[in-house]
Amino acid sequence: MSFLSGDNMTGGYGGADILHDCTIGVEQGEIAVIVGPNGAGKSTAMKAVFGMLAIRQGAVHLDGEDITKLSPQDRVAKGMSFVPQNQNVFTSLSVEENLEMGAFIRRDDFSGTMEQVFELFPILKEKRRQPAGELSGGQRQQVAVGRALMTQPKVLMLDEPTAGVSPIVMDELFDRIIEVAKSGIAILMVEQNARQALNIADKGYVLVQGRNRYTDTGAALIANPEVRQAFLGL
């Protein structure tokens, strides 16, 4: 079993199931990427792992502990952190205040963590007093990731972190994400830019209609002719 794993998850909103026996996992220091066509249940799988969606069957484990019944807030306390796709910063708060709110559950001195975030994203240090709503799309994503890192999580979950940013900014963001993974954090992310994401992924999950279609290392999936043709457009 992986460090973080959602095993055989089945569930959805209301009556209809979106996920069918879906399994996803990630190890510490690794990057796992969920890709697939629109409506494949990528974000739903992510929400199920984070507890924003109750699953009917299956279980979620973190470091061997069953966390299936925990609320998202409790999972944050257990060391998981989530960056939603939309509205992932406090627009009227300054960059620095966004980071402070990220550390809200911490009662110890978090200035060291803030320095680390500023080292990772130097532009944020420059703009620390500016409202997050005034930043560019790429800078906002940096604030969002920075906010999520403030709890010093063991797992960082990112829902389409590169949505709506330019290719250059995307590469830059991926570089930073690799850096975060190297520090020992497990990273699970959903990506539209499948090829680029699988390039940096240790593990890739291709979902179709809420089911696991292919599961392999990122490199193997890119090399797989069926995956290339059907999902990567190569």
Place this chain on the structure above:
Amino acid sequence: MDDIFNALILLSNFVIVPGMAYGSQLAIGALGVTLIYGILRFSNFAHGDTMAFGTMATILLTWALQDWGVSISPLPTALLALPFGIACTVVLLLLTDRLVYRFLRREKAAPVVFLIASVGVMFVLNGLVRFIIGPNDQRFADGERFIMKAREFKRMTGLSEGVAFKTSQGLTIVTAVIVVAALFWFLNRTRAGKSMRAYSDNEDLALLSGINPERVVLITWTLAAALATIAGVLYGLDKSFKPFTYFQLLLPIFAAAIVGGLGNPLGAIAGGFIIAFSEVTVTYAYRKFLAYSIPGDWAPEGLVQLLSTDYKFAVSFVILVLVLLLRPTGIFGGRTAS
């Protein structure tokens, strides 16, 4: 030369000083409305009657203190009773939250449902206040009435017009400055204040960050109770306390909050002064002022009063309608009024 001074002094006495005091009272009231709108996301129609309740509690203790001979003269005894009034109002608002709003929050009710519920709360408070203290005018101001009397001013300056500066007016302005500074310090500098702004900005992300919504709600009601009571007591000291007047204050207070942009505290303060000065300048009779400032034989015969004071509420209403038509998010851009 004296005529110009006399004209200015006249204007200060009847427009600027009362406008500043009234504006401060509206600003503190509007801050409470805007805070509730920004964080709990509804227009609280019970705010005027919350002010009445808080003032009533303060008055009751003030009378008791006066009976016991406790006094902080030259300041009014009501200041001593104010913390007690605030405490009572905090208890009342937390109780209404428990009984009414918490249920609606759990149901994830639409803002308009909250609004209608707050109208219900308003009627209940309305009745409660009249039941306890009665519907009549109550006076509870004591201590030194004036910081500066018009007569003294005239003697000092030798002018024929004077400025009277009431203790209640001075007190209102000083208190407003302290309250606003304290509120902004709280919202911008403390962890709890920042978490309130975060919650107001993005509820879902606040939850993800581990901010406890019930705690935010609790702090919001506490602040709203304090602001409502302070505004109510200052208004009561300056004029007098009558439950119906406080109910009527709802209109200028809402106009102030909306003019400045609902949910925007700075806007609420500016809005308070805009509404207050509009009301005072439009209902002031300018005859004497003109008599001083233009040649004698040109002086008008009429009062030169644009609007009778009976219509003063029309002023806030017109401003409210204009703002909603031309700039629905308010001058300083809050959320859309809904």
